[in-house]
């Protein structure tokens with residue numbers, strides 16, 4: 524039997540697991556894969572085409588084949604299965620071994636697992652991996668959190684397989700405990716926000732400006748060559764040219780308008796509420812996916828409220844330029860809110876997050892990679908204590924320049940009955956966070972009126988209560 528042969532172990536040989544092992548093989552890392560289903564291991568070896576990758580369907584043989592301390596990644600569906608795999612492995616592992624959960628697990632589950640394995644001297648890592656199947660094969664962005672010393676064991680392997688931007692790997696040690704899964708969750712929250720913004724942009728062009736699919740695809744493609752360059756715009760442009768074999772129309776037009784979700788966006792909104800970090804662009808993106816599922820109710824109500832999607836203006840060229848500004852501003856708000864949540868979570872959970880480093884590793888490999896992440900990286904490199912991305916003068920200047928077009932587009936959308944809730948939430952977020960005076964004094968007065976909840980007074984110390992009703 525082979526002993527101590529392999530540098531890295533993978534449990535779960537679906538496409539992601541196999542692709543990561545093949546990526547490792549490209550970089551001279553000897554990987555062993557385990558899957559109960561022996562066919563998956565055989566497929567892996569076929570795909571590896573003679574490179575040093577081995578598939579196992581016997582767990583003990585797989586574990587024996589790994590160098591010690593072992594570094595083993597699980598790529599299995601989040602939830603119960605992760606606990607089942609851990610329970611099976613725990614008695615077979617040795618002190619110092621590293622177990623990495625590379626899935627989208629809920630960060631509080633990861634926190635619990637780290638604590639449960641620690642007494643045995645096992646290092647449990649929650650590692651967000653972004654980039655999908657292609658990223659896994661060619662270079663993902665990875666967000667590992669756990670024991671800092673243990674990270675050094677796998678650091679060279681992760682740096683070798685990560686995406687590179689300016690020769691820098693898109694991976695870094697994120698922080699202790701579940702920091703890695705927390706950061707990946709927020710990455711996905713931003714992803715939800717950006718996807719919703721792109722979907723609303725599509726609606727504005729299609730219904731508001733009456734553009735056909737080809738013209739819409741061209742705009743997305745053009746934006747992707749400018750300051751808005753991003754992976755999500757790139758794939759969107761390509762969706763707008765995809766036809767199934769023999770079809771006379773886009774596949775997109777055959778897809779039902781009901782969005783599914785696996786939970787990371789919802790978790791982002793839930794924890795943001797707990798931490799009192801306002802992230803309305805992301806919240807609305809989660810809500811709109813949920814709303815989209817009420818298809819038959821929407822159909823029923825559309826008969827009574829026939830107000831959606833009338834043309835919005837008639838100056839296409841000028842409006843497209845304004846739409847680009849509106850998208851830019853809204854996109855910046857999605858990142859701003861996500862990074863703010865990262866900072867709040869870092870304080871609350873002791874993750875000591877380095878926002879500049881996170882922006883740096885998001886520049887390549889991941890789903891939310893974009894040209895603008897370079898600006899975010901620059902902003903937090905200049906000032907690690909920046910209270911909000913918008914407090915950076917260079918970012919503020921770019922957003923300020925986008926505001927007039929942004930207001931114009933939203934005004935037209937609202938007047939035409941076109942729903943652009945993520946654009947609207949983003950602009951209202953900006954208008955509120957940049958406002959020295961909010962109408963919340965009235966909310967305090969109301970709370971005190973009906974519930975004697977007290978209020979603070981401008982220019983006075985202490986709390987006050989008033990007997991408001993004079994009758």
Ligand code: 6PG
Pocket residue numbers: 627652653654655711714783784785786787788889890
């Ligand atoms: C990534 C993606 C990936 C996955 C999402 C999809 O970073 O590579 O975010 O993790 O595709 O979980 O999430 P929903 O199914 O919730 O849209």
